[in-house]
Amino acid sequence: MAEIAVGLLIDKLIQFLAEETNQLTDFHGEIARIKLEFESIRSFLKDADSIAAARGDNNNSIKTWVKQVREEAFHIEDVIDVYMLQRGKHIHGGRIIRTLRRISSLIMNFKFHHEMINEIQDIRISICEIKDRSGRYGFKFNSPEHEWKSRALSGMWNDPRMASLFLEEAEVVGIESARSQLVDWLTTGSSKRTVISVLGMGGLGKTTLAKRVYDDHGVTCHFDCLVWISVSQSYNMLDILRTIIMQPLKARKEPKPEGFDSTDEKLLIGIVREYMYQKKYMIVFDDVWDIDFLGIIELALLDNNKGGRIMITTRIKDIAIFCKRSSFVHVYELQPLPPEKAWELFCKKAFQFDYDGCCPPPLEKLSLEIVDKCKGLPLAIVSIGGLLSTKDKNVFEWQALKDSLSSELESNPHLVGITKVLSLSYQDLPYDLKLCFLYFGIFPEGYSVSCTRLAKQWIAEGFIIPKKDKTLEEIAQEYLTQLIHKSLVQVSSFRFDGKPIKCQVHSLFHEIILKNMEDTSFCHALSDQYPTFHGITRRFSINNCSLDNFADIKHSPIRSVFLFNAYKLPKHFVTTLSANFKLLKVLDLENSLVTHLSDDVGKLFHLRYLSVRNTRVDILPKSISKLQNLETLDLKNSMVYVLPIGINRLLKLRYLSACYYDYNKRFDFTTERGVKIQEGVDRLTSLQKLYHVEANHGVTKLISDLRNLRQLRKLGIKYLRREDGKILCASIEAMKHLESLEVSSLSIDEMIDMQSISFASKSLQRLYLRGRLDKLPDWIPKLENLVKVRIFWSRLQDSPLKALQNLHNLLELGFSYKAYDGEELHFEEGGFQKLKVLRLKFLERLNSLIIDDGALCALEELRVGASPQLKELPRGIQHLRKLVILEFINMSNEFAVSMDPHNGKSYSIVKHIPSVLITHMVGPRTGVYSTYNLQLG
Structure with a gap:
């Protein structure tokens, strides 16, 4: 969509005009005029795309116009970036160039500026010519009619959701539990107005479920007024208000009330209020997209204390919970079908007239692969199964469909409905969220991507629009949350505090994204099936593909390159890339076989994101210091150990992640290391993450210099000497935004002197201390916002529980590797009320674990390991009513025997817990473990 390219360009031009006010006025003026032209076009682009989609536009006239706009947007972006590249070379050039700059910036490169201005004028x-042609394609600029035209046209296709209202009972699979829950919420509970929201992505069967409930006899007999209204994106509020009372009026054969045909919204709201006030109503609003819609419904349907129920179906979480401000709200989040139900539904559709509804053995493997592609989405299963029911039942036909599913989703009449239903969510997004959503197509199908990685890349690409009083990272997190709440993105894993760690998109959404990426020149995916490229694109996603022909792509305006499953790289891959992709912003080599970065990487002036995570790269070239726009440098689990001196010139650097974990070592104090920074860290004042830096190389100044890093959110220090502890404490006190702190001492026996902090940031949420402590530092219990504390190797003599139990927001607590040297841990009544995760690992002297009733009330996960003196279950473990995971690893033989389900005394206490794992070792120090392994639940 050109709307995306133009929106991103306008933001870029605004930033350029703000930052380059001192440059040539004629160049500056031409850019300003182009910005105005694009702004006048922008508001019509979304409508142009909608009209083209609705018409089918066989002549592709509107699509051609949109493509022309997009290409000119790309063109001007290239001109700006080339201009900035040349300016960057000039500013950081040699002595002669710097002298010329002091004399006159015009003399520096007059010919270049003249060429740039001529190109921009062209x-x-x-743009003006493209704008003039717009009238030929069905819309005119400055026309007030364009909005309603696009809304009307957007409904011109057959809506496959309509079939959901007329399904036979036998065609519905896997909704029994959901149906029962919704019926219960509708027919029981408070007499107050209650809203029941059915939430889920498009195609999950929300409408089907709601209609089954609406038609349930137990529901229909419970209410004296039932109404079903399909809302969708292009609703008319006046029609909705009339329908609310028209359906019961027809059922009762009552006349219309006075004012029914009015176009006065306020009057109609009053009529609905009056009519429904005496009714015990149940009203379903299917497919709600707009919060403002619910705001008016709240006014029209008063709480009359007669047990009124409103049920809505929606893809958007904010809508599902909106009415909490005025009503009881129940939210049922509909999930994809489990594999066995998905298979049952597929067989019902694909073999409804053959083989007695069962899949024949020759087709079973292919059928299972096709069902897996649907990932439990009923609409996809029904549509694809229905299409296969029309085909010959042979392996050739099945394989052909599986291999061509992407193209079939675009063109086959049986399947285009899937694409249209799912695409509604995408089309409803503002352009900045569309950019972020399309980004998921860069990653291979089924890939769970780190949320932090996404945020950094979105920022590097310029997708994140700054807001007052918020960091770009916070805004990026808001963007991702919106995509999750709109049921477009699925969370793959959560952090201990409930925040997402990794996320992905549904396989069919991934197919839709790939098509949109191609249509918009957003990204091209190179793979073993499609190893070549011709045309225009902004990004390359290279997945399991030979790169032998990569050097043939000359001087391309590519902005981002990603490698996935790159098992073989050309010898001079990075050199070729640096030479040909001079405007590169994002270079993600994570998990690739790259072994070194050439000095040419320093030529990538625009580079903002560079990752060599999990590669064999061991040295950063000195030219890295020239990357003045670099924001993220991800060296985690690479072989890089020493950072070049010039690293302190990267004044825009926000993230430096450089810890290395040696998986070949048995875990001990030296398993993880950081990197050496030789000097000048105090200049990196934009840093938000520094993790980890080593402090044992005679660089006490480095520790004191940290106090200048006032923007730090995450800090990791390795190999801290005792004498540097007080200096580090002083630096930490200056970090007002610090959220995560990890400190490791020089050795197991080296004391960590962290007692002298008088004030630690109230923002501090996560604390990790590794090394010898006399006692727990006094400032830790004062950090009321701490959510996670992990202590390693400390050998605390006194129980730390009393000091920590008043940390009321604590969610995870861990003592590991001799962190506590006592024999008893006693969790007293009232303590640790929010704690969800407790880890007690390698506490060799622990022989008694006591949990009072009323302690650890929210605990969901308890893991205890290698505590040979602990002979039995913790006393009071039966009080942990929310426990889901219970794990005892490498315990003593006596402990294992006590847990034997046949004759153990303790088995009955924990058998109700969903997951219980117990192993024991033959001897506490032999390193030899028995094969006894009990998995319960």
């Missing part, structure tokens, strides 16, 4: 003429 672009502006082209």
